Amino acid sequence: MSLLELKDVSRSFWTPRSLVDIALGRSPAVLRAVHRVDLAVAEGETLGIVGESGCGKSTLARLAVGLQAPDGGTVLFEGRPMSGPDPAGRIQMVFQDPYSSLNPRMTIGALLEEVVGRYHRELSRRERQAEVREALARVGLPAETAAKYPHALSGGQRQRVSIARALCPRPRILVADEPVSALDASVQAQIINLLQRLSRETGITILFISHDMQVVRHLCDRVAVMYLGKVMEVAPVEALFDHPRHPYTAGLMDAVPDVTRRRGTARQPVSGEMPDPYAEIRGCRFASRCRFAEARCAEPQRLTETAPGGLVRCWKAADATLPFSGGKTLT
Amino acid sequence: MTLLSVQDLVTEFAGPSGTARAVDGVSFDIQPGEIFGIVGESGCGKSATCRSILRLFGGADARIAGGSIRLDGAGDLAAMPERALGHIRGRDVAFIFQDPLTALNPTMRVGRQIAEVIKRHRRVSWREARAMALQLLRDVHVTSPERRLDAWPHELSGGLRQRIVIAMALALQPRLIIADEPTTALDVTVQDQILRLLMERRAASGTAIILVTHDLGVVSEVCDRVAVMYGGRFVETGTTAEVLDRPRHPYTRALLAALPSRAMRGQPLTPIEGTPPSLTAPPPGCRFAPRCPRAEDVCSAGPPPPLMAHEAAAPRHLDACLLEGMR
Structure with a gap:
C-alpha cells in the first residue's frame, strides 16, 4: 500500500477581479496549478518531482503536507483521507530558503524544543532537550549548535537545522521543496548526502521537489515530471534518464548544461516558452512546444503505462522509434 | 591585439566589520570575440570583478584600490573620471544583469527604452532609433517584434525580458559584453535559449563576452576560456x-x-x-x-x-x- 496517495487531486487559484471586471461581468481568470494529478508515494522511497517554474510542483508539495486543501480529489495518508496538516506531525516540510524559514530571534535549541513540545506535550523539559540533541546529531550538527542563533550559522548549517526541525516530530514523510537550490555546489553536496543517509538509515520517505535534474538523478528512486499542472511522465530514475518517453522529459534533459558536455554537442532542448497558464488547454499541454506535435495532440492525453513502473501522458510514447534524444542517446 | 587587459585589480568594499577586499590582485586578458568565463561560489568576488570594469557598484561603498583596466583604444578605465566612463558604458562595453526586471525601467515601453540607449550615444532621430530598436528585437529573436516595441516590461516573461536586455546591450555594437549571471533567474529551457543567443550574437558581431556564473555546466557549454575564483x-x-x-x-x-x-x-x-x-x-x-x-x-x-x-x-x-x- 502507498504511504501517501494523491487521487485525482486539483488545486486552482483565481486572480482577483477589478471593479471594472465585475461591472463588465467578466469571470475571474483561473490558474490550474495542479490539475487532476494521480500520484502514489511508496513507503521508504525518495520520489522526485521535477519541472520548470509554474509547473505546479510547489503547490503539489503543499497539498501533500496538507498546508493547502485540494479543491478536487483526495490526498490519502496511510490510506485515510487527510484534512489539513497531520496533527501528529508525521508529514513534515523542508523549505527552500534556510534564511527566511528560521525565526532569527530564537536560539536553535529553543526553536527545536518548541517543535518537539508541540507534538509531544507529555515530555519533560529534560526529555525535550534530549530529543533536540538527537535531532541535531542526526543531521550532523554538534550539540553546541543549540545555543546559537540562526545568523551565526552558514547556509548549509541552517538547512541542516531546517531538516532537524522537520525530523523532531519523528515524521514518516519528509517533503523537501527545493532544499538545495539556494546553496552553493560545495554545500549542496552536504545536504544531498544527508538526505541520502537519512533515507538509508531511517527508511524515511522523501518527496523531493526540484528543478535541478542532476540532483534528482543523483538522489531519487523514482521521478515524476510535471508541466503546467499535470504529471507528464513517471518512471524509475534510471529508466527516465536513459530512455525518456515523453518529448518534454527528453527536451528538458537536453537543456540542462552538463559539465561533461562541450559546445557544439548535438542537442534538442525544448524551444519556446511556457504558454499562458491561465489559458484553457484541452489537449496535450505541451503540444505548443513539442517537435512531434500532430493533430491528434489536440485531444486530451491520458497517463498510460508504457513500461513496468513507467507512466507517460503522450499517445506517441508507445512508438519506440521516435528520436527522443535526452539522456545519453545523442551525446 | 588584446581587447581588455586587467592587471592586479584590487576592489574594496567598506562594511560594518571593516574593509573587505572582494577582488585582491586579479589579472586577465580578453581577446576580441572570445567568451571568457569567471566561475566561483557566492562571495568569491566574481561579480565584484566584472562590476569593477565599469564601476557599477549599485550604491555600495566600493572603490578600486589598485591595478589597471586597459581597454584597447580607450586607456585605463580604473583611472578614468566617472564622466568619461559614462561614454564607455553601453557604447564600448555593455553590461547584462542577472535580473532583467530590475535592469528595465518599469514605467517605459520596451521600444522607447532601447531607442533611448541609442539616442544617448548616436545622433539619430526618434524615428530612426525606433527602427533600429525593431531590428535589434529581430536580432534577438523576439516573436512579433512590432507588437513588443510597445509592450511594458511587466507584460513580458522572464526569458523575453532578458532578450530585451540583450537587445539593449547590443544596441551600440559594443566590443565587449559583461554578463553577470544572466541566466541564473531563468528556467533551464529558457537559459539554454539565452546562452545560444549570446553565442550566436558573438559569432555574428565578433563581440567578446565575459560570462560570470556559478554553474560549471554553463562554462563547459559556452566558454572558450575560464577563470576559477x-x-x-x-x-x-x-x-x-x-x-x-x-x-x-x-x-x-x-x-x-x-x-x-x-x-x-x-x-x-x-x-x-x-x-x-x-x-x-x-x-x-x-x-x-x-x-x-x-x-x-x-x-x-x-x-x-x-x-x-x-x-x-x-x-x-x-x-x-x-x-x-x-x-
Missing part, C-alpha cells in the same frame, strides 16, 4: 577543456567533485568541508589551504601564491597551487 583571487585559468578536463588546483578539483554526476548515482558526493575565507581578514598564504585536503605547512605562510604555468605543453593553463609548482 576563490576568496577574491583567481586560482586557475586556461581553456575550458584544460581547466575542466585536467583541473590542477585543489579547489577546482573539489568543486568538480562536489557535483552530482551520472557515474556516481547513489554514492555520497564529496562536499568541501569548512567555510569560505573572510575577505576582511583573509588567512595567510593560499586562501584555500585551511580547507584543502592536500595542504602542507608551506601553504599557510607568506603572500598568496601567484598564478603560474606548470606544464610546458600548456603555457596558458595557469594555477595558483604552491604544491603544484614544487612537484
Whole structure:
C-alpha cells in the first residue's frame, strides 16, 4: 500500500477581479496549478518531482503536507483521507530558503524544543532537550549548535537545522521543496548526502521537489515530471534518464548544461516558452512546444503505462522509434 | 591585439566589520570575440570583478584600490573620471544583469527604452532609433517584434525580458559584453535559449563576452576560456577543456567533485568541508589551504601564491597551487 496517495487531486487559484471586471461581468481568470494529478508515494522511497517554474510542483508539495486543501480529489495518508496538516506531525516540510524559514530571534535549541513540545506535550523539559540533541546529531550538527542563533550559522548549517526541525516530530514523510537550490555546489553536496543517509538509515520517505535534474538523478528512486499542472511522465530514475518517453522529459534533459558536455554537442532542448497558464488547454499541454506535435495532440492525453513502473501522458510514447534524444542517446 | 587587459585589480568594499577586499590582485586578458568565463561560489568576488570594469557598484561603498583596466583604444578605465566612463558604458562595453526586471525601467515601453540607449550615444532621430530598436528585437529573436516595441516590461516573461536586455546591450555594437549571471533567474529551457543567443550574437558581431556564473555546466557549454575564483583571487585559468578536463588546483578539483554526476548515482558526493575565507581578514598564504585536503605547512605562510604555468605543453593553463609548482 502507498504511504501517501494523491487521487485525482486539483488545486486552482483565481486572480482577483477589478471593479471594472465585475461591472463588465467578466469571470475571474483561473490558474490550474495542479490539475487532476494521480500520484502514489511508496513507503521508504525518495520520489522526485521535477519541472520548470509554474509547473505546479510547489503547490503539489503543499497539498501533500496538507498546508493547502485540494479543491478536487483526495490526498490519502496511510490510506485515510487527510484534512489539513497531520496533527501528529508525521508529514513534515523542508523549505527552500534556510534564511527566511528560521525565526532569527530564537536560539536553535529553543526553536527545536518548541517543535518537539508541540507534538509531544507529555515530555519533560529534560526529555525535550534530549530529543533536540538527537535531532541535531542526526543531521550532523554538534550539540553546541543549540545555543546559537540562526545568523551565526552558514547556509548549509541552517538547512541542516531546517531538516532537524522537520525530523523532531519523528515524521514518516519528509517533503523537501527545493532544499538545495539556494546553496552553493560545495554545500549542496552536504545536504544531498544527508538526505541520502537519512533515507538509508531511517527508511524515511522523501518527496523531493526540484528543478535541478542532476540532483534528482543523483538522489531519487523514482521521478515524476510535471508541466503546467499535470504529471507528464513517471518512471524509475534510471529508466527516465536513459530512455525518456515523453518529448518534454527528453527536451528538458537536453537543456540542462552538463559539465561533461562541450559546445557544439548535438542537442534538442525544448524551444519556446511556457504558454499562458491561465489559458484553457484541452489537449496535450505541451503540444505548443513539442517537435512531434500532430493533430491528434489536440485531444486530451491520458497517463498510460508504457513500461513496468513507467507512466507517460503522450499517445506517441508507445512508438519506440521516435528520436527522443535526452539522456545519453545523442551525446 | 588584446581587447581588455586587467592587471592586479584590487576592489574594496567598506562594511560594518571593516574593509573587505572582494577582488585582491586579479589579472586577465580578453581577446576580441572570445567568451571568457569567471566561475566561483557566492562571495568569491566574481561579480565584484566584472562590476569593477565599469564601476557599477549599485550604491555600495566600493572603490578600486589598485591595478589597471586597459581597454584597447580607450586607456585605463580604473583611472578614468566617472564622466568619461559614462561614454564607455553601453557604447564600448555593455553590461547584462542577472535580473532583467530590475535592469528595465518599469514605467517605459520596451521600444522607447532601447531607442533611448541609442539616442544617448548616436545622433539619430526618434524615428530612426525606433527602427533600429525593431531590428535589434529581430536580432534577438523576439516573436512579433512590432507588437513588443510597445509592450511594458511587466507584460513580458522572464526569458523575453532578458532578450530585451540583450537587445539593449547590443544596441551600440559594443566590443565587449559583461554578463553577470544572466541566466541564473531563468528556467533551464529558457537559459539554454539565452546562452545560444549570446553565442550566436558573438559569432555574428565578433563581440567578446565575459560570462560570470556559478554553474560549471554553463562554462563547459559556452566558454572558450575560464577563470576559477576563490576568496577574491583567481586560482586557475586556461581553456575550458584544460581547466575542466585536467583541473590542477585543489579547489577546482573539489568543486568538480562536489557535483552530482551520472557515474556516481547513489554514492555520497564529496562536499568541501569548512567555510569560505573572510575577505576582511583573509588567512595567510593560499586562501584555500585551511580547507584543502592536500595542504602542507608551506601553504599557510607568506603572500598568496601567484598564478603560474606548470606544464610546458600548456603555457596558458595557469594555477595558483604552491604544491603544484614544487612537484
